[in-house]
Amino acid sequence: MASAHVTDSAGEESRTSWTPLLAIFFAQVLMSINVTALPISLSGMIESFDATPTEVSTGIVTYGLVVAALVMTGAKLGQKFGWVVVFRVVIVVFAAAMVLMFLAPAVWVMITAQALAGASAAIIVPALVALIAENYRGEQQATAVGSLGSARAGSGVTAFLLGGILGTYAGWRPVWMILTALAVVVFALSFKLRSDTADRSVVIDVVGALLIGVSVVSLTLGFNNLNDWGAFLASDDAPFSVLSVSPALLLLLVGVLLGQLFFAWTRHRVRLGRTPLISLDVVGSKSERSAVYALFVVVALEAALNFTVPLYIQVVQGNTPLATSVAMIPFNLTVFVAAMVVVRFYKRFSPRTIALTSFLLTTAALVWLAFVVTNNWETVATIVGLIVFGAGQGALVTLLFNVLVTSSPKHLAGDVGSLRGTTQNLASAVGTALAGAMLVGVLGLVFAANMASSSLPESLRREAGLDNVNFVSNDDLRAALRPTSATPEQTDDAVRINSDARLRALKIGLLAFAAVSALAIVPVRNLPAFDPREIPDPKPRETV
Structure with missing residues (x-):
């Protein structure tokens, strides 16, 4: 199929219609809302499936795991059968997964639906990059790449609004029926896309x-x-x-x-x-490898924070999904704005400068949050910390992705997309998993230490199951102690220990996140000290 670009008589590249970008943009929205809505729906799924937070978070991990495991293969399928054709097929499969989410009667069905959605996204992710490279050039391409970052961030805002409002007043399931309708829209818009013809000679x-x-x-x-x-x-x-x-x-x-x-x-x-399976030319230089390392870190930190905040607000505080949305909307709005605005700085500052500044922002924000956070997330100081983190995070995701796209030739766009998909989804799964494991582990250590120094008898701890530590609200802890032999004073003591342990675990966790963010400054120093768009379209390199 012919390219969407036309060159005028002076050799200038004419501007291409933005209509094809709508299909690309909303496909990114479709995937992002799905995965963002999962932690918002945490409490509703726990109640609906009679499951633990860890079991429900397995659905989040499963989606990222499947995408990361299959995205490189998905890129080759797109090259072999044609990006537009394959894109349409997997959008239909993704829609089927959303229907399964809506109807899920048990946690294992939800996890299966997310596995199916992940398998579809494994092809959608590289397809988005390949279709941008085919449909747009120059500044339009940079803007289109930035739109993926803004779509991802804007989807976070939308997901928190939809998940919060619907989760509070109508239950967690309607979100996935809305996503089914959106998938139908994306399928219709896909007929505006242009793509190269299929290359049957591609061998997987x-x-x-x-x-x-x-x-x-x-x-x-x-x-x-x-x-x-x-x-x-x-x-x-x-x-x-x-x-x-x-x-x-x-x-x-x-x-x-x-x-x-x-x-x-x-x-x-x-x-x-x-x-x-993937050309190592896309990570052939030190700056490209550094961009991948930095992208992994910032996405893992985002996933850890997106898991931690709903956990505390819904499970620990016992608040509604709407309360989660209110707490997280400033963060997601900032990510959305930063992902769009950072493109304007490309001509004034080098990628290295922007990335260093952004990681300094995320590190400072996490340290700030560790010191000011309380058992109430809706404080002004906490919101300020989330906004600062969002500014750094939004800028980084768009910048680092743009460095990878502009550093590689057009024919490797699918490989860049698969690299991005593997990195982001593996990072998201690892960030969520490590956040849960670390927070529960620290909570257990702090809780055990507090219990050892308390006046609560060992017999009561065994009777109430306090040796099996996990995140519970104070109300749930009181309910668990009510049928036991605990006196009102002992119940109050246990609640105090629980509150203190949760808050200390949160603060330690945020400081650990800050340390990871600070370490990411090391590879960022290898990013280009110039505007990558000033460099001519690169030729294939020798693989190193």
């Missing part, structure tokens, strides 16, 4: 797909189960152990090993003149 590297897929699954499952199965030694809940070593740690080691084997296998295929 099955060995590479298996290596990277199993590697991503192993890493995600390992991170997700560090708390339940043990970080080093296997706990009683671990399904198995090897010489008493936790299977979570073993999965992490297997994931790292398979990841290294994938890169070795990819280099081997290139030497033989065969098509790899």
